[in-house]
Amino acid sequence: ATGAGTLAIAPGIVVSGRIIYDPKGIGECSRTVRWDEIEEATGARRNPGSWDKREPFLHGRKNIIERNEIREVMEIMSDGNGIYISGTGAGNLVRENFIHNCTSMHFAEGIRCDDDQYETTIERNVLWRLAGLATYVTLKGRNHVIGNIFAEPLNPPRRGMLSLELIKGQKVDGSRIQSNIFYSTNKKDKLLFQGRNYYKEHAYLRDAEADRNLYWNSSDPDWGKRHLKEEQGHGSEMNSISADPLFVDPDKGNFNLKDNSPAPGIGFEPIDMSLIGLQR
Numbered sequence: 001a002t003g004a005g006t007l008a009i010a011p012g013i014v015v016s017g018r019i020i021y022d023p024k025g026i027g028e029c030s031r032t033v034r035w036d037e038i039e040e041a042t043g044a045r046r047n048p049g050s051w052d053k054r055e056p057f058l059h060g061r062k063n064i065i066e067r068n069e070i071r072e073v074m075e076i077m078s079d080g081n082g083i084y085i086s087g088t089g090a091g092n093l094v095r096e097n098f099i100h101n102c103t104s105m106h107f108a109e110g111i112r113c114d115d116d117q118y119e120t121t122i123e124r125n126v127l128w129r130l131a132g133l134a135t136y137v138t139l140k141g142r143n144h145v146i147g148n149i150f151a152e153p154l155n156p157p158r159r160g161m162l163s164l165e166l167i168k169g170q171k172v173d174g175s176r177i178q179s180n181i182f183y184s185t186n187k188k189d190k191l192l193f194q195g196r197n198y199y200k201e202h203a204y205l206r207d208a209e210a211d212r213n214l215y216w217n218s219s220d221p222d223w224g225k226r227h228l229k230e231e232q233g234h235g236s237e238m239n240s241i242s243a244d245p246l247f248v249d250p251d252k253g254n255f256n257l258k259d260n261s262p263a264p265g266i267g268f269e270p271i272d273m274s275l276i277g278l279q280r
Contacts, residue, residue: 011080012070012099017060018087018116021047033057051118051141051170061089069277070099074132078106082127086114093121098276100128100253103154107132110150113143115167123147124271126255129154135193138163139203144176147268149255151183151247160193164203175208179267181245182213187220191227206234212266213240241266 020027023035023045038057039045048054065083074080082099085092099110110127113120118141126149127136134153137145139162150161161182164172182191194204210231215224224242231237246261248254257263257270 011084012073012082013065013068014084015060015063015065015088015092016084016086017058017089018114019058021054051116055089055118058087058089060085060087060092062091063088063093065092065094066096067276068097070097071101073102074107075104076106078132079108080106081109081112082130083111084114085112085117085120087116088120090119092119093123094125095121095123096271096276097125098128098273099125099130103129103131105132105155109133109135109138109163111136112138114138114140116141116170118142120144121146124269125149126151126271126273126276128152128253128255131155133158134161134189135159135163136161138165139172139175140165140167141170142172142174145178145180146176147179147271149181149183149271151181151250151255152185153189156186156188157190157193159195160190162191162205163193164205164208165193165195166203171207172203173207177205177208177210178212179269180213181263181268182215182224183245183247183250184217184223185219187217187223189217189223191215191223204234205231206236208236210236211239213237214245214263214266214268215240215242216244218244239266 019029022030025031035045042048070082083094110130111122120143123146128151131154134155134157136150217223228237243262245263246258248256
């Protein structure tokens with residue numbers, strides 16, 4: 001999904017099965033539902049309730065989005081992302097993708113788990129030099145972020161490099177946010193958004209299982225320390241560290257680790273970027 005020589009006008013990849021439970025067929029995607037099967041399984045033509053009860057009826061499950069290079073998307077339209085997942089069933093895996101140089105202020109988020117999204121795993125991806133909201137990952141619901149590199153926002157994130165958001169009735173509780181590297185070169189960069197989104201409910205990092213992450217800002221060595229002091233006061237991030245990950249040449253997109261890097265100590269495993277994108 002490259003925009004070389006053109007202006008890209010759409011997100012890179014979308015997986016969505018989001019519907020409104022409306023037997024009258026007026027709500028979003030409600031005409032795609034076989035309501036007789038809902039009634040047979042639940043005893044009524046109604047919303048089955050919690051996500052776990054609705055999950056058997058959802059589509060878009062168990063996809064593997066792997067080793068794609070996504071760049072220069074969302075240069076005209078707004079509120080789009082590198083990879084967008086919303087309202088699907090369980091088991092989607094977003095693995096070893098390289099999302100970078102999305103430079104437009106129209107760009108929203110690198111990887112976005114949007115409304116009614118649960119049990120997606122985002123692992124071993126590299127997100128580098130993103131603009132717009134400059135949010136690298138957004139979670140709404142229980143999803144897992146493991147072993148990724150989030151590096152060098154092109155402008156200070158309006159929310160944070162990691163954004164935890166809620167809509168009514170959804171929680172990030174149980175999300176695993178572990179063994180990731182957050183790398184910044186701008187002292188103004190905001191690391192984390194924990195907040196309300198439309199409703200008077202809050203999402204907090206301490207609600208998730210956040211631990212063994214690495215934080216570093218080359219312009220502000222205390223950037224990660226401040227974050228850890230705050231979160232460890234809530235019993236979160238107890239084994240996370242603030243340290244230079246010692247990338248080989250991050251300015252040129254080389255995120256290989258030097259021999260004395262502290263990253264393996266948090267459980268981070270090197271990512272072979274030569275396998276990502278179009279092969280010869």
